Structures are given as C-alpha cells and as structure tokens.
Amino acid sequence: MPSDNGLNLGLLLFIPYRAMETRVFAALAAAGFDDFTPAQARVFQRIGPGGNRLTELAEQAQITKQSAGFLVDQLERAGYVERVPDPTDARARLIRIAERGARAVPLAAAAVAEVEAEWTALLGDDRTDTLRDILTELRAHTDPWAE
Amino acid sequence: MPSDNGLNLGLLLFIPYRAMETRVFAALAAAGFDDFTPAQARVFQRIGPGGNRLTELAEQAQITKQSAGFLVDQLERAGYVERVPDPTDARARLIRIAERGARAVPLAAAAVAEVEAEWTALLGDDRTDTLRDILTELRAHTDPWAE
DNA sequence: AAAGTTAGTCAGAGGCTCTGACTAAAGACA
DNA sequence: TGTCTTTAGTCAGAGCCTCTGACTAACTTT
Numbered sequence: 001m002p003s004d005n006g007l008n009l010g011l012l013l014f015i016p017y018r019a020m021e022t023r024v025f026a027a028l029a030a031a032g033f034d035d036f037t038p039a040q041a042r043v044f045q046r047i048g049p050g051g052n053r054l055t056e057l058a059e060q061a062q063i064t065k066q067s068a069g070f071l072v073d074q075l076e077r078a079g080y081v082e083r084v085p086d087p088t089d090a091r092a093r094l095i096r097i098a099e100r101g102a103r104a105v106p107l108a109a110a111a112v113a114e115v116e117a118e119w120t121a122l123l124g125d126d127r128t129d130t131l132r133d134i135l136t137e138l139r140a141h142t143d144p145w146a147e
Numbered sequence: 148m149p150s151d152n153g154l155n156l157g158l159l160l161f162i163p164y165r166a167m168e169t170r171v172f173a174a175l176a177a178a179g180f181d182d183f184t185p186a187q188a189r190v191f192q193r194i195g196p197g198g199n200r201l202t203e204l205a206e207q208a209q210i211t212k213q214s215a216g217f218l219v220d221q222l223e224r225a226g227y228v229e230r231v232p233d234p235t236d237a238r239a240r241l242i243r244i245a246e247r248g249a250r251a252v253p254l255a256a257a258a259v260a261e262v263e264a265e266w267t268a269l270l271g272d273d274r275t276d277t278l279r280d281i282l283t284e285l286r287a288h289t290d291p292w293a294e
Numbered sequence: 295a296a297a298g299t300t301a302g303t304c305a306g307a308g309g310c311t312c313t314g315a316c317t318a319a320a321g322a323c324a
Numbered sequence: 325t326g327t328c329t330t331t332a333g334t335c336a337g338a339g340c341c342t343c344t345g346a347c348t349a350a351c352t353t354t
Contacts, residue, residue, distance in 0.1 A: 053332075053333090054332075054333065055331080055332060055333075065332080065333065065334090066333090066334080066335090069333070069334070086332095089331090089332075090332095091331070091332040091333070092331090092332050092333075093332085093333085
C-alpha cells in the first residue's frame with residue numbers, strides 16, 4: 001500500500017512505535033520484570049493514577065472487556081496490579097497499579113526517555129518537538145480518548 | 148510511561164497507526180475482502196513487486212518463519228498470494244501477490260490515500276510533509292530494513 | 295567430499311481475542 | 325415502590341497467532 005512518496009504513513013508510524021516497545025521491553029526484562037507479555041503491557045500502560053475500571057481499560061486499548069479481564073487477571077497474579085472495590089459502584093472494581101507494578105513504572109519511563117533522547121539526538125530538538133506536536137494533533141483527531 | 152510533555156512518543160505513534168489500520172480494514176471488508184485477519188495483512192503488506200521469500204517476510208514483520216508460514220498458508224488458501232519456485236534456489240519459494248490479492252491492493256491504497264488526505268486537511272500540506280520526512284528519518288534509524 | 299549454513303516444514307504448547315450467554319448492581323420511570 | 329433497561333464484569337468455548345524445538349532438503353564453504 002505505498003503512497004506516491006515512499007511508504008504509507010501507517011507503516012511509517014508503526015516502525016518507530018515497534019522499536020520503542022521493543023526497547024522498553026528489553027530494559028524491563030533486563031531488570032527482572034520479564035514475567036509479563038506485550039498484550040499485558042498495553043493494558044497496564046493505560047492505568048491512570050487513581051485506577052480504572054476494566055471497561056475503561058478495554059475501551060482505551062480497543063479490546064473486549066473479556067480480553068481485558070483475562071490480561072488483568074494475569075497482571076494481578078504477577079503482582080503488577082490490584083483490584084479494589086469502586087466506592088461509587090458496587091458492580092465495578094478499580095484496577096490500580098500494585099507494588100510490583102509501581103517498581104516497574106520508573107524503569108519503563110527511563111527506557112522511554114532514553115529512546116526519546118536518542119531520537120532527539122538524531123532529529124534535533126526542533127524536529128522532535130514538531131513530531132510530538134503533530135502526533136498530538138493527530139491524536140485529537142483519531143483517538144476518542146484524547147483528553 | 149508519560150514523558151515530561153504529554154504522552155510518550157511510542158503511544159503517540161501507535162494511536163494514528165491503529166486508526167489507519169482500522170480504516171483500511173473497514174474499507175476492504177466493505178468491498179468484500181473480509182476473509183483475512185490483521186496478522187495476515189501485516190505479512191501481505193510486505194510483499195514486494197517481484198515476490199519475497201518466506202524468511203524475508205518473517206524478518207521484516209519481526210515474526211518467526213513458522214508464524215509467517217502459518218499466515219502465508221492462509222493467505223494462499225484464500226487466494227491472496229501464491230508460491231512459485233525461486234529460480235535461483237531450489238530450497239526457496241517466492242511468495243507473490245495472486246489475483247485476489249492484486250484486486251485488493253488498489254482498494255487498500257485508496258483507503259490509505261483517503262486517510263492521508265484527511266490528515267493533510269487537518270495538519271496542512273507542510274506539516275504532513277514534515278511528518279513524513281521525520282518518520283522516514285526515524286525509520287532509517289530504527290528499521291534494519293530501511294532501503 | 296565433508297561440514298556447516300540456510301530455506302522451509304512439522305509438531306506441540308501456550309497466549310490472545312473473540313462471540314454468546316449469564317449474574318448482579320445501577321439508573322430510569324411510571 | 326416496583327419494573328424495565330442499561331451497565332460492570334464473569335464464565336465458557338472456539339479459533340487465531342506465535343513461539344520453541346526438531347527435522348529435511350538444498351546450497352555454500354573448505
């Protein structure tokens with residue numbers, strides 16, 4: 001599906017995304033956080049400071065709540081997240097980052113920062129800022145979850 | 148894994164990528180090409196004009212050759228690709244786009260173009276060009292397959 | 295000619311995601 | 325209040341995807 005000018009933007013977006021994911025994974029695995037999968041991480045990544053309901057995580061990750069539940073079960077068993085009752089709704093529970101998860105987060109953030117720094121060294125400050133701006137703008141258009 | 152300035156670049160790249168993929172899928176499904184999966188498409192997408200060996204497709208898609216073989220089997224059964232002997236190596240076969248696949252390609256390209264046009268309308272010509280330039284530069288750094 | 299490498303397949307296991315059906319709690323409303 | 329509808333989440337089952345390990349056949353190197 002080429003465009004008139006090189007690869008299509010979809011694939012062009014995917015390639016660095018994949019590179020980032022691989023790097024963050026490798027960094028976490030090297031630090032002993034090797035007992036989770038990419039699919040679990042994609043859910044984990046969406047958990048906000050106050051916790052989220054399963055349905056929210058499912059919608060944001062664009063998977064069914066059954067799939068999200070399956071992944072959260074595993075994250076919970078591995079100690080990355082915990083489920084606590086939602087005080088405002090007895091049907092729901094909030095999924096929160098648990099102790100082991102909280103230890104992984106700064107390592108992941110550091111790995112992200114490292115990759116971003118590499119990219120900035122390559123592109124320069126201005127173009128990196130521009131990239132972030134453009135992607136943020138695109139997000140507002142393509143992601144119903146943009147704040 | 149937030150950065151100091153909004154979402155991390157990984158997620159920011161992923162969101163529009165996903166949007167593009169979803170749109171292309173929907174367009175193909177609407178035209179009757181609904182008998183293939185995202186995983187199959189990610190392999191199909193890498194097939195070049197002269198065909199490719201299974202191992203090449205596997206490496207580019209970053210999956211094992213067993214997985215690639217599994218997906219190509221299905222694409223072949225559905226008529227999207229065909230395997231022909233590689234004249235230069237009797238062990239290998241070239242995977243080429245077959246008749247049904249060839250009919251899908253222009254539809255996919257049109258869907259990509261439509262989404263890119265939407266994005267251009269949003270961002271403007273200059274910023275779209277800039278985005279493509281930056282991503283192409285990033286690709287050279289993150290993708291061993293960059294030509 | 296022998297040894298090592300490469301292309302691809304077979305077999306088996308486990309992980310991911312889906313659809314459909316279900317329970318329980320919440321919200322709407324007469 | 326009591327009923328109806330919606331929403332949060334789970335259970336069950338099926339199919340798809342991906343991996344590791346082991347293997348065959350053909351090519352390359354020595």
